[in-house]
Amino acid sequence: MTNGQQIDDRAALERRKERVAFISILVSALLMVAKAIAGFMTGSLALLSDAANSLLDVGATTLTWLALREAHKPADDKHHYGHGKFESMSALAETAFLFLLSGVVAFEGVRRLASGADDVQPSWLAAGILVGAIIVDGWRWWTLKKVAKETGSEALEADALHFSSDLVNSIFVLIALGLAALGYQAADALIAIGVSVYIAIAGFGLARRTIANLLDTAPQGVAENVSAISLKVPGVVAVNGVKVRPSGSGFLGDVEVDVSRTLPLERVRAIREQVTDVLARELPGSAFTVTANPVQLNSETVQERVWLIAHRNHIPVHHVTVQSINGRLSISLDLEIDGRATLGEAHVVATRLEAALREEFGAETEVETHIEPLEIEPLEGQDASADVVEVVTEALRRRSAETRSIHDVHQVRVRETPGGLVVNYHCLADPMLNIADVHAQVDTVERLVRHDLPHILRVVGHAEPPTQDGGLQI
Structure with a gap:
């Protein structure tokens, strides 16, 4: 999945969260009005507390909707880590609403029990409103819980908890109305107190999780x-x-x-x-x-450590040879220094590298460096004439035949530069030979050809195995 797709999917989830929260506002408002009418008609404390709970839901879901819109804003100059904490703050505010509601309902329930002022008048209209509220709250709880789980939204999880308490509350209020119709008037206040305890316990669990998030507690796992x-x-x-x-x-x-x-x-x-x-x-x-x-890994070889130290000192090296002489480490290598530098300047560079290697491997380590000139500036040149190429090709083929390992010289390219001829060529070699043997044979060809043609500055030979049918691998 590309970054663009991830951003689009994320935006779709955010829009879905906001849409679900907005629908909850409308549903909470409608249920609040219906429960309030039924509560005043019957005089039921449990039903009026349910209506008050719905009123708080309107405020809580509105807060959730606003918090989600704010939380989805990207990071800015004042909020370097984004606005995600708005969701936690919204969830914490909703738990405060829950505690406030449970306290008010419990207080009124105790007051009614103490004064004996229960006078509930059940009606079929109130029962019908409660049945409708139970169905709606069940649907809202399931929808919010599902979206909260899919999006990881604390604010929607708090909303889902709100509506789960509404669902339980409405069920018990319906039971209270039924008991009141049978003559058990005190059941209304008792059930209201029980619901307030349930709301407080649920709010405590949500508050604990929300506070943990605000305190940046590491999520488990x-x-x-x-x-x-x-x-x-x-x-x-x-x-x-x-x-x-x-x-x-x-x-x-x-x-x-x-x-x-x-x-x-x-x-x-x-x-x-x-x-x-x-x-x-x-x-x-x-x-x-x-x-x-x-x-540093335990699997590092001495050669890798030498290359690393040379790289840190900005010194190109090659032909690194490592020996163990009677338990003492010996390192020899070729280092390349700007060919325009003086011997004194080059010696300073070599000494610095030798000191760095002894610091890495121990003062008793034997370090020998061979200085080679490095061409810093590109050589200006041009293709040599056909006659010159023919002479060089003939010399390469004659000398490679003497090695008995290098043969079939091809792709010979000769360039004329101010410093002399630069020659590149390909050749075939036995694929079963090891690299050291092939390299030695290619070096031999270079040395012999440069002896034959002293005006050659550099010879670069590329050895390769033949194809399966014995032809050239080009």
Whole structure:
């Protein structure tokens, strides 16, 4: 899935959350009016408390709708981590509404029980309104719970809790009206008190989760999941630390991964970007800052460590040879220095590299460097004449035949430069020979040809195996 598709899907989810919240506002308002009319008609405290609960629902769902619209705004200069906390704040405000409602209902219920002032007049209209409210609340609870789970919205989860309390409340109010019709008038106040306790318990659970989010409590299992996802990215050798905090329906966090210190910077950056992309894909709506720490691996060879140190000192090296002499490490290598530098300047560079290698491997390490001139500026040149190419080709074929390993010289290119001729050619060699043997034979051809034609500056030979039918591999 591309980033554009992820953004479109995310926007669709946000619109769906806002639409569900807005519908809840309208439904809450209608139910509040119907319950209030029925409550005044019957004088039922339980029914009036249910109407008051619906009134609070109107305010709570309105707050939810506004909070969702605000939470979906992108990060700006004042809110670097976005506006996701508005959802948590909205959920916390709704729990305050729940506690307020439960306290008022419980107080009035106790007052009625103490004074014996219960006078409930059941009616079929009130019963019908309650049955309709139960059906609507059940549908709202299921819809909000489903969308909250799909989008991870705390605000919609709080709304779903509200309507689950409405559903339970309406069922018990219907029971209270039935008991009142049978002559048990005190049942109305008792059930109202019981519903208030249920609302308070549910509100406490939601408040605890919401406060945990506002305090940036790490969601259970998310850090472990982030670590597992990051470790699957090629190049990541370990996950050092994961910090995660909730933000709206997603997560924000920091991830530290270990990578081999021998990798080039471009590869390290690619690994970091890949971890970021995978986390964004696996955890929609989340944003992680990934840090890659270069570390020394137990599998690093001495050659890799030599190349790394040379790279850090910006010195090209090749032909690195590592020996163990009576338990003492010996390193020899060729280093390339600007051919225009003086011997004194080149010696300073070589000494700096030798000191860096001894610091890495120990003061007793034997280090020998061979200085080679490096062409910094491109050589201006032109293709040599056909006669010159023919002479060089004949010399290459004659000398390669003497090696008994190099044959079928082809694709000979000769360029004239101010420093002399630069020759490039391809040849065939036995595919079963090891690289060291082939390299030695190619070097032999170069040395012999340069002896024959002293005006040649450089010879570059590319050896390759023949094709299966014995022909040239071009």
